[in-house]
Amino acid sequence: MRFGIVGSGGVGGYYGARLVRAGHDVGFLARGSHLRAMRERGLTILSQEGDFTVPVRAEEDAARLGPVDVVVLAVKNYDVASVLAQVKTLLASKEQPSHGAPGTVVVTLQNGVDSPSEVAAAVGEAAVIGGTTYISTAITEPGVIRQAGTLHRVVLGEAFGDISRVSPRVQALRDVLAQAGLNAEAVADIRAPLWEKLAFLAAMSGFCTAARSSIGPLREVPFFREMFREAAAEVLRVAAAEGVSTTTRPDDVMRFMEAMAPEIRPSMMVDFDAGKPLEVEYLQGTVARRGHALGVPTPVMSTLYSVLMPHVRGARQG
Numbered sequence: 308m309r310f311g312i313v314g315s316g317g318v319g320g321y322y323g324a325r326l327v328r329a330g331h332d333v334g335f336l337a338r339g340s341h342l343r344a345m346r347e348r349g350l351t352i353l354s355q356e357g358d359f360t361v362p363v364r365a366e367e368d369a370a371r372l373g374p375v376d377v378v379v380l381a382v383k384n385y386d387v388a389s390v391l392a393q394v395k396t397l398l399a400s401k402e403q404p405s406h407g408a409p410g411t412v413v414v415t416l417q418n419g420v421d422s423p424s425e426v427a428a429a430v431g432e433a434a435v436i437g438g439t440t441y442i443s444t445a446i447t448e449p450g451v452i453r454q455a456g457t458l459h460r461v462v463l464g465e466a467f468g469d470i471s472r473v474s475p476r477v478q479a480l481r482d483v484l485a486q487a488g489l490n491a492e493a494v495a496d497i498r499a500p501l502w503e504k505l506a507f508l509a510a511m512s513g514f515c516t517a518a519r520s521s522i523g524p525l526r527e528v529p530f531f532r533e534m535f536r537e538a539a540a541e542v543l544r545v546a547a548a549e550g551v552s553t554t555t556r557p558d559d560v561m562r563f564m565e566a567m568a569p570e571i572r573p574s575m576m577v578d579f580d581a582g583k584p585l586e587v588e589y590l591q592g593t594v595a596r597r598g599h600a601l602g603v604p605t606p607v608m609s610t611l612y613s614v615l616m617p618h619v620r621g622a623r624q625g
């Protein structure tokens with residue numbers, strides 16, 4: 308299968324490198340010093356599960372990557388709009404699918420719940436598969452991505468059309484990822500997994516970034532656990548008010564957080580420490596704004612939102 312990775316950072320670089328290692332044809336869209344390093348030295352993954360380097364085909368212009376079967380969209384939420392023209396270029400290289408039929412698809416891997424709709428508005432609903440991933444990865448130097456811990460998990464599902472059953476194209480993609488050694492799951496409807504991830508991540512990234520702490524020291528604080536549980540419950544209540552029926556409960560989110568390696572820092576905190584813009588609007592902001600609009604109180608999430616907002620543009624932009 309031919310993959311085009313749009314955004315070759317922590318998430319896109321890690322999964323793209325794993326697919327290269329499994330023998331797939333993968334083209335990477337990248338830029339700057341990371342692009343140069345990838346071209347000169349390949350892409351290196353540092354992981355407790357084993358370090359490896361793969362030679363890669365990396366470009367700054369999508370026109371040089373296609374045609375592809377699957378576009379993996381792995382830029383930050385705030386960069387999605389600016390790469391849509393590149394995504395369209397990749398899609399234009401093949402005939403467009405109808406729902407459930409094979410063809411070039413775009414898999415969105417952004418945190419938050421709105422990326423599938425944002426992408427669909429530009430390329431059409433039929434081309435979009437929604438996804439979410441649990442992993443902790445970051446670029447540590449150009450051409451090098453480090454994974455913290457060993458967790459990786461990808462959940463894929465339709466975001467539009469028939470969401471009553473797992474579609475054949477989602478199942479096929481899951482199978483390809485699984486054959487490549489990746490932990491991948493196929494679901495009928497991606498909306499619940501997106502909100503369930505948000506319940507965990509909006510709380511985790513909000514508290515860790517606000518406290519400037521990885522999860523280990525924070526969860527030693529008894530009152531933190533109570534606040535974390537309530538933050539997750541707020542998100543799940545907003546999801547319910549939106550009509551999305553989740554099966555995860557606040558206690559499940561708590562258990563997942565408790566099981567994380569203590570050194571894990573959410574990607575928002577990695578960005579904060581690097582002085583980069585933060586995805587606050589897409590995580591805590593989504594919950595606070597939608598809760599407000601739907602009459603669902605979100606005091607914990609709204610507090611985190613307001614505390615983080617002064618840093619949303621990152622240190623580089625003041």
Ligand SMILES: NC(=O)C1=CN([C@@H]2O[C@H](COP(=O)(O)OP(=O)(O)OC[C@H]3O[C@@H](n4cnc5c(N)ncnc54)[C@H](OP(=O)(O)O)[C@@H]3O)[C@@H](O)[C@H]2O)C=CC1
Pocket residue numbers: 313314315316317318319336337338339341367381382383384386389390416417418440441442443444445446574586
């Ligand atoms: N990292 C993690 O552990 C996890 C992240 N996520 C989610 O995945 C998404 C991606 O995050 P992550 O991988 O951490 O992000 P990164 O910042 O590590 O990677 C994104 C990459 O895309 C590049 N990029 C952006 N715009 C362009 C462009 N126009 N042309 C070429 N390259 C471009 C960036 O380059 P540049 O640096 O120059 O801007 C960067 O290298 C986010 O929504 C995040 O919340 C989900 C689960 C875990």
Ligand SMILES: CC(C)(CO)C(=O)C(=O)O
Pocket residue numbers: 418440441442443444508511512571572573574575
């Ligand atoms: C918390 C973590 C690392 C877990 O998957 C994550 O998803 C993120 O920071 O974006």
